[in-house]
Amino acid sequence: MARQGLLLLLLLPLLATAGPEADLAAFRAYFEQRFPNNEINDHIDGAYALDPEKREQWLAMEDFPPYEFAIDDGEGLFQTPFANGQGYADCFENEGAVKHLYPQYDESRGTVVTLEMAVNDCRSANGEEPLAYDSDELAELTAYIAFVSRDNLIDIKVPADAEAAYAAGKQYYYSRRGQLNFACSHCHMQMSGMKLRAETLSAGIGQVSIQGAGSGGAASTIRSL
Numbered sequence: 641m642a643r644q645g646l647l648l649l650l651l652l653p654l655l656a657t658a659g660p661e662a663d664l665a666a667f668r669a670y671f672e673q674r675f676p677n678n679e680i681n682d683h684i685d686g687a688y689a690l691d692p693e694k695r696e697q698w699l700a701m702e703d704f705p706p707y708e709f710a711i712d713d714g715e716g717l718f719q720t721p722f723a724n725g726q727g728y729a730d731c732f733e734n735e736g737a738v739k740h741l742y743p744q745y746d747e748s749r750g751t752v753v754t755l756e757m758a759v760n761d762c763r764s765a766n767g768e769e770p771l772a773y774d775s776d777e778l779a780e781l782t783a784y785i786a787f788v789s790r791d792n793l794i795d796i797k798v799p800a801d802a803e804a805a806y807a808a809g810k811q812y813y814y815s816r817r818g819q820l821n822f823a824c825s826h827c828h829m830q831m832s833g834m835k836l837r838a839e840t841l842s843a844g845i846g847q848v849s850i851q852g853a854g855s856g857g858a859a860s861t862i863r864s865l
């Protein structure tokens with residue numbers, strides 16, 4: 641009971657603060673306090689920053705990454721021109737190194753655009769059919785885009801118009817849902833660094849993949865903070 645009260649007290653400032661910038665500062669401060677032995681930037685390695693054993697396994701795996709084939713396939717798809725001769729590189733700057741800029745708020749449409757939506761927008765604009773959300777192609781393309789975006793810090797802009805979308809996302813993050821009736825914040829804030837079965841729960845401030853499903857781990861290549 642007392643512990644729950646304390647947690648509520650710790651979280652209250654986060655729930656109460658207004659505005660993305662103040663929220664980000666409070667979110668950082670939360671993890672700085674929770675993990676005083678980590679530099680804040682250490683969290684770009686997600687759960688691997690909090691679990692030395694897993695970190696070693698991950699570094700060993702990175703010598704021959706099992707997701708490499710999916711990245712290669714994604715690159716092939718990215719470089720293949722559309723029927724009209726245009727290509728993805730005509731839609732995405734920096735030869736596709738743009739993962740860290742998504743999701744974006746599209747002010748003209750009044751909607752949040754994810755990278756997956758932007759890939760399909762690019763296709764539609766060039767007379768191609770959109771890809772299914774659960775298709776290998778879309779997973780491979782976005783895995784490739786994530787891969788070439790490595791080492792860029794996540795840089796999401798929240799313009800004033802996006803306030804409602806931002807508030808909805810924040811509400812979602814702190815609301816209980818699902819079979820376990822947990823909020824994202826329960827696992828990735830209050831229980832971050834702890835074990836859930838064999839998994840170490842990553843700190844919400846830094847996770848290596850920001851899309852759920854992918855091609856056999858292809859997604860878990862981007863670093864975020």
Ligand code: HEC
Nearest residue numbers: 686687822823824827836839840841842847848849850860
């Ligand atoms: C019951 C606990 C639990 C809840 C609730 C939960 N997660 Fe997770 N999540 C995990 C576990 C376990 C992993 C795998 C270990 C890790 O990387 O944290 C994970 C992984 C992730 C990752 C990948 C991390 C990385 O570095 O690749 C993201 C992103 C993520 N969760 C976001 C969310 C979001 C957003 C929500 C709310 C919609 C959420 N999680 C709710 C347990 C949870």
